[in-house]
Amino acid sequence: MQRSAAIEDTDVPAVVSSGESHSDAALMARYRDGDAGAFDMLYSRHRARVYRYLLSQCRERALADELHQEVWLSVIRSRASYKPLAAFTTWVFALARSRLIDHHRRERGFLRVETGDEPGDIVEQLIDGRASPAEEHLHRKRCVERLLRAVEGLPPAQREAFVLQEEGMTLAQIGEATQTAPETVKSRIRYALAKLRDNLADCL
């Protein structure tokens, strides 16, 4: 069934099946009109992916927490002016990206190409201690760690495109959120995948 709304729902199956009243745009409208529960739903739906995107880009948990709060406070402040011209995910990731850029400008003037940082920390944070310690899963866990390290090692633009796609965004949405042509996004993802496959050949 084709979705009639201009707003694309997230890829959360339960939400998609629950109809337009629970679409992101509808939830924002309900929140604007005073329904705090609508914001809770919206937040629950997107909190993890936004957070992971921020963490993957800034690589520091405390900073990701701070930026995450800033992003959602922007959403709260913008509830009245929000217009569903694009998917909510596109908008919220664009907000997140904007906060990252602001941060890096404050820090160094420009978003840096990371060198010399310690990827181990971020891997631990991303894994968050949830991988199974069972021996039979040890190899898989190591592959996961290696993947996350390999993602860390990608050039920033490729890493961003890869993570956003893995967090459920389409190429068009990524392009819109990052102000990049979809073809460019596609190329970045292809290059990212090629590098990751090279690094993880024995895991795939």
Place this chain on the structure above:
Amino acid sequence: MTRFPLDPPNDDTRDECLSALYRRGATAEPSAHVDAVIRAAARAALDEGSVPATRRHSSPWVSWAMAATVFLSVSLVWLLRDREAGDTAPAVAERAAPATMLAQNTLEAVPESREKFTATAVAGVTPPVADTVGQLALTSPPSEAEAIPPAAPPLAKAKADQMPTAPSRAEKTETKASPSLAEAPVAAVGTARSLEVMPLDPVATLHRVSADIQRHADIAKIVDALYQQLRPRARITDPALTAALVDERVRRYVAEKYAPALIQNYAQIYGEMVATKKNFSACEHPQPFDETADVLKALCVIEGADSLRVQYLVNGYTRGWRTTAEFVFSADGEWLQAIVIPLEEGAAVFVEGI
């Protein structure tokens, strides 16, 4: 999850094996405390009972007022255009205010806080500043990605007086500049011959001038113009340096690094775009020669009434497409009229009379 060698992925932008690994690993979430703070803020915002902005703007009077404003603006523009079209040659003299005056106004608008001399605006070149300029406190180039054009100093009156008076077509060129360069002065110097020459094919002209850009660019004049504007921006940190030594080092830096790089990068991007068969007319959607680079670069051509403008565009990681420099050629593609380097505040460094 094992992939067989002859089992290609269905979508070359997806790899299910990698995705599965990522999903398994990327499980970090915001803390409960952060969640609580955000949810509380959402509720507090509702409790404040502020009137949503969309409702404030939903008044029919506001809509009518906006519509009336647009209508009046459009009408005014048309009236002015008609009036201007009625003007003929005599008006040229009246309008022949020196482009330098405009340049002066524009450049004087540059805040004093922008006193740092930014070393290079040219992508692809990171000259060894210390070797070249010694103790001058030059801001090192931020990166190839986000190279910033050099800050423009207020134009000294003496310099302004030296500048040639631009014919009216320079003014016309300026009014037709792209919005981002609307305030950037584009000075034209030369004969009236280009007034009569209309470009038949901008892209063909672009190829003609770009294939041998070195021949069309007078490096000595570029160096001189850049030096005049960059010299006041040099901040001297070593009091032992004499003014003469600073002059000499800045000039050497501009001559050896900046100006050549400006032309060389143009030539390089042009060559790469030709080699990769990119479209030079796609200014709305520039076509970088390497779409996977962190910094995308492209040239695009805009046909003017009596000039050909080639924009040198970069798309760094953070800002989207920006014009780093604009090369203005005569319509017949015979000579380079100007180089305009827009600054963030809307002012520009400009090199004229090339």
